[in-house]
Amino acid sequence: MSWSxxxxxxxxxxxxxxxEQIVQPPCRTIESLINTPLANAEFLHVSPPFSPExxxxxxxxxxxxxxxGWRPKIVFEPTPGSCHPGQQEWLEKIAPGVxxxxxxxxxxAGSGVDKFRPNHEELLSFxxxxxxxxxxxxxxxxxxxxxxxxxxKMAAGxxxxxxxxxxxxxxxxxxxxxxxxxxxxxxxxxxxxxxLVKDVTGGEYMTLGQSRI
Numbered sequence: 001m002s003w004s005x006x007x008x009x010x011x012x013x014x015x016x017x018x019x020e021q022i023v024q025p026p027c028r029t030i031e032s033l034i035n036t037p038l039a040n041a042e043f044l045h046v047s048p049p050f051s052p053e054x055x056x057x058x059x060x061x062x063x064x065x066x067x068x069g070w071r072p073k074i075v076f077e078p079t080p081g082s083c084h085p086g087q088q089e090w091l092e093k094i095a096p097g098v099x100x101x102x103x104x105x106x107x108x109a110g111s112g113v114d115k116f117r118p119n120h121e122e123l124l125s126f127x128x129x130x131x132x133x134x135x136x137x138x139x140x141x142x143x144x145x146x147x148x149x150x151x152x153k154m155a156a157g158x159x160x161x162x163x164x165x166x167x168x169x170x171x172x173x174x175x176x177x178x179x180x181x182x183x184x185x186x187x188x189x190x191x192x193x194x195x196l197v198k199d200v201t202g203g204e205y206m207t208l209g210q211s212r213i
């Protein structure tokens with residue numbers, strides 16, 4: 001079960017742009033969910049406008065028992081605007097309680113979070129890392145280092161089975177686990193197939209769904 005908002009990235013064609021909220025629901029509390037169809041769902045998809053700090057407050061509500069014993073597996077998709085160094089500490093605090101960490105434009109994994117799915121730009125932004133070009137020799141090692149760091153945070157909370165998937169544009173994506181390390185998968189379409197790509201919006205939801213099957 002999930003709730004979300006709609007966020008668009010507006011660009012001028014140069015690669016520069018800004019995020020603009022079109023619909024933004026409030027950050028709901030556990031208490032507000034108890035008497036709704038969301039209550040007692042096995043998975044709870046927490047998406048924008050939630051930041052890592054907002055999710056920490058939600059997890060605190062679950063731990064304090066105001067939920068009637070509900071312990072959902074959390075799929076977290078942080079709002080893009082929260083992917084900055086000021087939220088890094090909160091990101092690592094929530095990691096042990098997240099089943100899946102995902103981003104609308106990037107993804108992550110964490111506390112109580114079983115899977116974390118940020119895109120590479122968002123993940124790098126959390127840690128004040130340089131936004132390396134995809135062709136840079138520093139790109140893959142940096143993403144793999146951050147992936148292992150977050151997997152360690154998840155494992156510290158007892159979540160040894162956590163997964164971190166990072167979308168990396170034309171480089172495809174990386175998937176990291178404690179048992180298997182980090183593996184890279186090519187993009188579905190290469191540069192020669194660019195004409196076949198009509199609209200990439202929503203691709204992350206397909207990936208999230210597949211990860212639970």
